[in-house]
Amino acid sequence: MKKILIIGSGAAGCAAALSLAEAGIPVLMIEKAKSVGGKTAVYGCKAGASCTQCGVCLTGPLFSRIKEAFNLEILCETSLSELIREEDGFTAILNSAGEKLEVKVGQIFVASGFSHLPVGDSGNLRISGTSSIIYGEQLESALRDRTSNKVFDTAPGRVGFVFCFGSRNPSHGVSYCSKVCCGYATRSAKALKSIYPDVEISMFFMDLQSVKAGDYLKEMREAGFEMIRCRPNRIDASEKGVQIYWENNGGVHKKELDLCVLCGGIRPNEDNVLLAELLGLSVDEDGFLATVLPSEQTGVWVAGTARGPMNISDAIADAKVKATRMAQCVKREVST
Amino acid sequence: MKLILTGNSNYAGFVTEFLQKSDYKVEWMDFKDALAQKDEQPIIYLPGNKVTAFLTDETYVEQTLTEKIKLLKKADIPVVFLLDQRKSASSELIRMVLLRAKALRERKRPLPVVVAATSMRCGVGDLEKLYLQARQSGVVFLKYDSASVLETDGGSQVVLTEGGNTYEIDAPVLVECEDADTDETAEFAKKKRIRSGEGKKYSGAKWFLPAGFTGRRNVWILDDDVLYDKPETVLTGVLQEVENLNSQPSIMAAEVDDTKCAFCYTCHRVCPHGAPTPDGELHAMRISVTLCEGCGMCKAVCPARAIELKNVYGENQAEDPYGNEKVLALCCENSAALVAKETFKDMQVDSLEISCGGEVNESRILQALKRYDKVLVAVCEKSACRHYDGNTRCELQVERAKNTLQTLGLDADRVALVKASFAAKGQIRKAAEAFVQNKKEEEK
Numbered sequence: 021m022k023k024i025l026i027i028g029s030g031a032a033g034c035a036a037a038l039s040l041a042e043a044g045i046p047v048l049m050i051e052k053a054k055s056v057g058g059k060t061a062v063y064g065c066k067a068g069a070s071c072t073q074c075g076v077c078l079t080g081p082l083f084s085r086i087k088e089a090f091n092l093e094i095l096c097e098t099s100l101s102e103l104i105r106e107e108d109g110f111t112a113i114l115n116s117a118g119e120k121l122e123v124k125v126g127q128i129f130v131a132s133g134f135s136h137l138p139v140g141d142s143g144n145l146r147i148s149g150t151s152s153i154i155y156g157e158q159l160e161s162a163l164r165d166r167t168s169n170k171v172f173d174t175a176p177g178r179v180g181f182v183f184c185f186g187s188r189n190p191s192h193g194v195s196y197c198s199k200v201c202c203g204y205a206t207r208s209a210k211a212l213k214s215i216y217p218d219v220e221i222s223m224f225f226m227d228l229q230s231v232k233a234g235d236y237l238k239e240m241r242e243a244g245f246e247m248i249r250c251r252p253n254r255i256d257a258s259e260k261g262v263q264i265y266w267e268n269n270g271g272v273h274k275k276e277l278d279l280c281v282l283c284g285g286i287r288p289n290e291d292n293v294l295l296a297e298l299l300g301l302s303v304d305e306d307g308f309l310a311t312v313l314p315s316e317q318t319g320v321w322v323a324g325t326a327r328g329p330m331n332i333s334d335a336i337a338d339a340k341v342k343a344t345r346m347a348q349c350v351k352r353e354v355s356t
Numbered sequence: 357m358k359l360i361l362t363g364n365s366n367y368a369g370f371v372t373e374f375l376q377k378s379d380y381k382v383e384w385m386d387f388k389d390a391l392a393q394k395d396e397q398p399i400i401y402l403p404g405n406k407v408t409a410f411l412t413d414e415t416y417v418e419q420t421l422t423e424k425i426k427l428l429k430k431a432d433i434p435v436v437f438l439l440d441q442r443k444s445a446s447s448e449l450i451r452m453v454l455l456r457a458k459a460l461r462e463r464k465r466p467l468p469v470v471v472a473a474t475s476m477r478c479g480v481g482d483l484e485k486l487y488l489q490a491r492q493s494g495v496v497f498l499k500y501d502s503a504s505v506l507e508t509d510g511g512s513q514v515v516l517t518e519g520g521n522t523y524e525i526d527a528p529v530l531v532e533c534e535d536a537d538t539d540e541t542a543e544f545a546k547k548k549r550i551r552s553g554e555g556k557k558y559s560g561a562k563w564f565l566p567a568g569f570t571g572r573r574n575v576w577i578l579d580d581d582v583l584y585d586k587p588e589t590v591l592t593g594v595l596q597e598v599e600n601l602n603s604q605p606s607i608m609a610a611e612v613d614d615t616k617c618a619f620c621y622t623c624h625r626v627c628p629h630g631a632p633t634p635d636g637e638l639h640a641m642r643i644s645v646t647l648c649e650g651c652g653m654c655k656a657v658c659p660a661r662a663i664e665l666k667n668v669y670g671e672n673q674a675e676d677p678y679g680n681e682k683v684l685a686l687c688c689e690n691s692a693a694l695v696a697k698e699t700f701k702d703m704q705v706d707s708l709e710i711s712c713g714g715e716v717n718e719s720r721i722l723q724a725l726k727r728y729d730k731v732l733v734a735v736c737e738k739s740a741c742r743h744y745d746g747n748t749r750c751e752l753q754v755e756r757a758k759n760t761l762q763t764l765g766l767d768a769d770r771v772a773l774v775k776a777s778f779a780a781k782g783q784i785r786k787a788a789e790a791f792v793q794n795k796k797e798e799e800k
Contacts, residue, residue, distance in 0.1 A: 063779065064780060065780040067737040067740065067776075067777060067780070069738065070739040070740075071736070071739045073740075076779045077690065077691070077740065077778065077779060080690075080691075080778045081694065084694050164782075165781075167782045168787075199479055227475060228474075229475075229477050229478065229479035230477065230480075231477065235440075235444065236444055237474050249499070249501070268519050269520065269521060337589055337593055338589060341588070341592040341593065344596055345592075
């Protein structure tokens, strides 16, 4: 039975690797970074008084089981540099920490994931200064390292969350919805509130696409969050604090904050164009990978956030579905 | 493998076709017949959602409109769709509203249509396209913060507030759009012993379970909302679960010793997965291997100690290690156990993996205290338990153990509980450090 090459070892890659390896198919997983885990490995639990179902817990069992799995080889600091299509599979030429490796594989599973918003790219939102402004992923890692009563060194008094930062905005070149930002912003805000009960939190939202069914706005206001429907147009940050400006009902409003969290969304991976060229995939209008022909014919599968914005549980489910179909393909080939 | 389907969803045709394509025998049944099936029989329930007739019934729409037009002798009355009044609308409901609103604009004499919502959630499936089409056909979309409806002579008046402004709209034809679970769903859940989750929904209640999964290993509730986004993904997930049911039930499974069983139904009441069923002939409970998830809650509560957890692969469950260190940490396999090694690396702590906090009971804690100075129990966050309430049960047991220690005149602080996810390592580490340090101070 020929090996399967999995590109990327994030949540989706690991989920696929596990279900393939458990089905008895040999798997080679390559990872560009130094360790397995991808983006979600540094995300923290966002539970406040109770679990808020952020989905980070789903990755834990995956990452611990991947170390014990049979049939599974992991190469870190490795990337795909060339691919030769043959009659019954591919010959992949890998660049493993400077060394050239040649591997024969049967099929390829792409779970290369997404990129974070490049720092400094803020579209038509004018930002001056950098102090007291953090990105969503920085808050995530702070929440991972938190103790029961402390996240930051100094307790913040007023915190603002800017939703849809770098998504649903053509001036960013991103008109799609990232689908995860309102979720993680809300959960992080609730977690902050439970750790610092006196903190004043303002949420600057516009779209609320992927909020769960339920009376979201009313619940949030009752829980003491200030919900402002707007699109902020200027943020001035200095060591004294942050001023955020927005227009509403024909007037300009201003708010003073101690900390401003920019909830950036999911951007297509920088390697997508290169990967598409190597693997014979296409890049859709938003920059995510898409298959041209059915994967059963080409032997190249795409899953997880390489395909488009999705949350952790969706990415894992997607990868599992693709892996199941892939295993069916392999078994059919073996039996014929 | 035969699958039983019941319910009256819009997706019935799609689901049947998909299952047949994947070589499954599908049998549709009446609701009552389906409920009368055996517990082990895998069953998929597709309840339709309850919605107003204006969204689904064409004749009802025509009748209402002709009546109202005659009454007012005007043709330009606006039809107002009010969404999100009590709770946010589901994707399926938004789709119905968009389709109906578009259809009203595409009549021979188009009617003004207003759709009011707290936010338009169109990021799913083809809703974005549908939303654009509706806007292009002339549907007016309003976003509001709060809404109230007043009754007037000519129908209703809707008062919307948004950002400090108030808008009043006269609406002779007002459609208050809301969807709800059907009454049958509640009956189904009661009969199958399924607990409702967030928003009192029975399906997809927990994110760590596949969509539609109910906590019972062979029962799925797939309502229209669950199936809306990616029906194929959801159904493939369900089929994978069905496969697992056949091939490998669960790694750990509970077994009843029928000579010891007191037939008291305690395990039947406690089990979150509905696995124990009474066996009248043996006069003992029997735990179904297909339904058991091996959480050990029944073992913890069994007054006759008739239940043992057994590994399906023949290995026995790990015993408490003999006290090499001073502290024993009982770590839930879904949270603390994942990071136990690195968290307790340089501390005098023995860690033991348990399958759920619900497995721990008072006697087990007291037993462990024979060999250890202290026992730390580390379980999942509140409401994050994969077995519904293992962590809250564990909390009660820890309290009970503390009380017992106090009554015996011993130090109640020898037992502690920490609730944290593995993704908040700091919290577990901090709790363990405080626990161990406390001991050191006493030694001095």
